[in-house]
Amino acid sequence: MKCRICRKKAAVKLPSHNTAFCKEDYLWWFQKNFRRTVKRFRMFKAGDRVLVGVSGGKDSLALWRLLVEIDLEADGLYIAQGIGHDELPYSDLGEDACREMAGKLGRPLKVVRVLAETGASVPELEGILRRKICSSCGLTKRYLMNREALEGGYDVLATGHNLDDEIAMLFANVLTWDLQRLAHQSPVSPQRGPKLIKKVKPLCHFSEREVLAYTMLSGIRTMREDCPHARGATSIKHKELFSRLERDSPGSKRRFYKEFLRNREIFEQAKPPAELAYCHRCAMPTTNEVCSYCRLLHRVAASKEEVHDGPPKPRKIEPEPASPAPSGLCG
Amino acid sequence: MKIRYGTERWEKDRRMVVWRILEEREINPETVIVAINGEVVTEDDFAQPGDDVEIVRAISGG
Incomplete structure (x- = not known):
């Protein structure tokens, strides 16, 4: 498979874009699309x-x-x-x-x-x-x-x-x-x-x-490493x-x-x-x-x-609505 | 060749195309990037005996 831009050997195939890029052109494509999203x-x-x-x-x-x-x-x-x-x-x-x-x-x-x-x-x-x-x-x-x-x-x-x-x-x-x-x-x-x-x-x-x-x-x-609590x-x-x-x-x-x-x-x-x-x-x-x-x-x-x-007394805890955790930012 | 995928390790002693390595372990190519001897490759590239193949999982969560 060849790079769409320079025809050298491709490093990344992107089926969703029906294309492939070598290392240098992939980095160029990624940065270009990043700037486009930021601007848009x-x-x-x-x-x-x-x-x-x-x-x-x-x-x-x-x-x-x-x-x-x-x-x-x-x-x-x-x-x-x-x-x-x-x-x-x-x-x-x-x-x-x-x-x-x-x-x-x-x-x-x-x-x-x-x-x-x-x-x-x-x-x-x-x-x-x-x-x-x-x-x-x-x-x-x-x-x-x-x-x-x-x-x-x-x-x-x-x-x-x-x-x-x-x-x-x-x-x-x-x-x-x-x-x-x-x-x-x-x-x-x-x-x-x-x-x-x-x-x-x-x-x-x-x-x-x-x-x-x-x-x-x-x-x-x-x-x-994945967060150990994210399994499942x-x-x-x-x-x-x-x-x-x-x-x-x-x-x-x-x-x-x-x-x-x-x-x-x-x-x-x-x-x-x-x-x-x-x-x-x-x-x-x-x-x-x-x-x-x-x-x-x-x-x-x-x-x-x-x-x-001393030992905890039994107490009723009001249920709180679950909210989806923001992904990718666990630390 | 030596193959790594997360904590899993296994070996193959013949030349193999990357998509076949993934298919044998039922790994969806959409969820990984593969590097042979440290170099990122596509699913159409071949791994040779003696190569170090790393399959890096893209999906993360938390």
Whole structure:
């Protein structure tokens, strides 16, 4: 198989685009399409300061490098969740990969530790909150990323969600016809009020495989280990389902997502964004009196008091609505 | 040739086209990138005896 541009031996075959590229032309194609997505969705303005949520995985590290390459002032934020053990120190491996990339790019990396912020690591939160671990992971990441972007004076928060992440989320929302979430899903979430920062997903049109090829061909060292808590996750099952569809009918994933974006106004009109209030405790945006993160802090503090006071008493815990964890940013 | 896929390891002693290596293990080519001796290749390339074949899984989650 030959490269479509130079006719040399191809390194990457892209059935969804009915084409193939050699190493040099693949990197050129990837960067060109990255710039096109950024421009099309008006993700950044000249002079914007960008905070990139990095996990040490392929998507976020590729994104960080690409943003720096287009001359944006892009700094990294790593949220250490305290996941892993001696044999697979997952969070430590992710942090190492992020630190290495920060050094190569010459950009600062801020590390925020969930244990220091909440009094418990994410695996400990599972026991305290009696919620699935991915739910606590997503909640803490969303809150801390927004807070750090605000406190650091950044204009935009960028995350490494790719096409497969977006498709998996879209499919889950379609399965339940969750109009609120369908209305909310977008490559760009504009700033709402003074405290909910603009969020962008510049890799949303690249498949996981395309991003992986980019990192391998450009020599980016990433953490290849999967989160030990992601085994059997519904999002992975959905991704595998769509990959089978893609193998039999190349371009299916891209069409599904593109047509959604073309029609997503229907959902926005049906379910306009909920009115934002501000948390009575931390003053961050929420739709309730007290935000989910402050409720989490309260529950952690209560669990520590129970330990000091003796054996825990049985108590009824109100079920909280499950929310899909933002993919690709576990740490 | 030595083949790696995540924590799995196996060997083949004959020349093989990459798509056949994937097919034998029921690996969907849409979910992986393959490197032979560190060089990224397409499913139509051949691996020779003595080569180091790495199959890298693209799908991740969390």
